[in-house]
Amino acid sequence: MNTATQMFVLCLLLLSTSFCLAEPPSRADSASNAGCLPGTEQVKLNSQEGLEYRILIAKPEQPAPEAGYRLLVLLDGHSTFPAAVTLYRMQQRASQLAPTIIVGVGYPSESRIDMPRRTFDLTPTAELEKLPPRRGGSGWPKHGGADQFISFLKDGLKPWLQERYSLDPTQEAxxxxxxxxxxxxxxLANAPESFDYYIAASPSLWWNDYAIGNPQQWIDNQWLGKHTRLLITVGGQELGEDAGPASLLAPTPAKETFGNTRQFAERIQHLQTDGVPVQYKEFPGENHGSVTPLAINEALRFALQRNKTSSPEQ
Structure with missing residues (x-):
């Protein structure tokens, strides 16, 4: 981590030390102040399958614009929400970012990262033989719940938020x-109508032998013409051959063809030739962990800049 990044992260830590995992109310419709970051609240919300989530919410001080607030949903909310809210408020006061409801999706855990829950929610189905061995020799926890989690976000979380806040349906990230x-x-590949701005930071593209990198998927997928936007970010140190779980995978044709995140982004940019922009941002000198706050800050600029018009296609 370079010196500038160290100072940046230190400032975030100092500004967000008041954030804690306060016990929220038992009902999703009776939110309380989280008692951590001022102006935030935390509620419980259950999926149709009965899985419990902790939803962290930060509402701006300004009234909603005529079109409604923008919406930014953060995965791994207990880890990403404090930094995102702090960075947003620092820049929003200078009128750089539009009024936005920031929502972190977390879990009822004392840890900021609930590895079993996130592994299930955030991964598509996979064949075990196409996954690298885990550190320490432990097996992979239950995985493959991504489609179920998409349904929770689309049919559970977003309608619940829309009932409570005035939201602009064309400005959701x-x-x-x-x-x-x-x-x-x-x-994005399977339910592109879910959001308007997609930010994939240091994505685990190696999952299931790089299945997400199938070029035909990105030629034929439904998001063409949907006026969505995609930003892919990565730390420079993540691009080496010996970086991350991908280095533990046996050589396969998919691995050889895929390359790294930069090369994947370039291929997607080349395929999307009909006006659907794909942006790529690389942070030299940063690794998988240190790049996170920088990626969050880039996400705010990408999706929430005031000079963006009411529709991401304009």
């Missing part, structure tokens, strides 16, 4: 890092 980035890509 989702951010995910690592497995969250993989989920963002999977959601």
């Amino acid at each position: 989702i951010f995910g890092h690592s497995f969250g980035g993989l989920f963002v890509m999977h959601c």
Whole structure:
């Protein structure tokens, strides 16, 4: 982590130390102040399958614009929400970012990262023989729940938010890092109508032998003409051959063809030739962990800039 990044992360930590995992009310329709970051609240919300989520919400001080607030949904909410809210408020006061409801999707866990739950929610189905061995020799937890999680976001979380807040349906964004980035890509490929802006930070594209990198999927998929936007970010140190779980995978034709995140983004940019923009941002010197706050900040600029018009296609 370079010096500038160290200072940046330190400032975030100092500004968000008041954030904690306060016990929310038992009913999703009776939100309370989270008692952590001022102006935030935390509620419980259950999926149709009975899975419990902790929903973290930050509402701007300004009244909703005529078209409604923008919406930013953050995966791994207990980890990403404090940084996103802090960065948003620092820049929003200078009128750089539009009034936005920021929502973190987390879990009823004392840990900021609930690995079993996130592994299930954020991954598509996979064949075990196409996954790398895990550190420590432990097996992979239950996985393959991405489609179920998409349904929760589309049919559970978003309608619930729309009942409580005035939201602009053309200005909805989702951010995910690592497995969250993989989920963002999977959601875009399979349910592109879910959001308008997709931000995949350091996505775990190696999952299931790089199945997400199938070029035909990105030629034929439904998001063409939907006026969505995609941003892919990655740390420079993540691009090496010995970086991350991908380095533990046996050589396969898919692995050889795929390359790294930069090369994948370039292929997607080449395929999307009919006006659907794909942006790529690389942060030199950063690794899988240190790049996260930088990716969050880039996501705010990408999806929430005030100079964006009411529709992402304009």
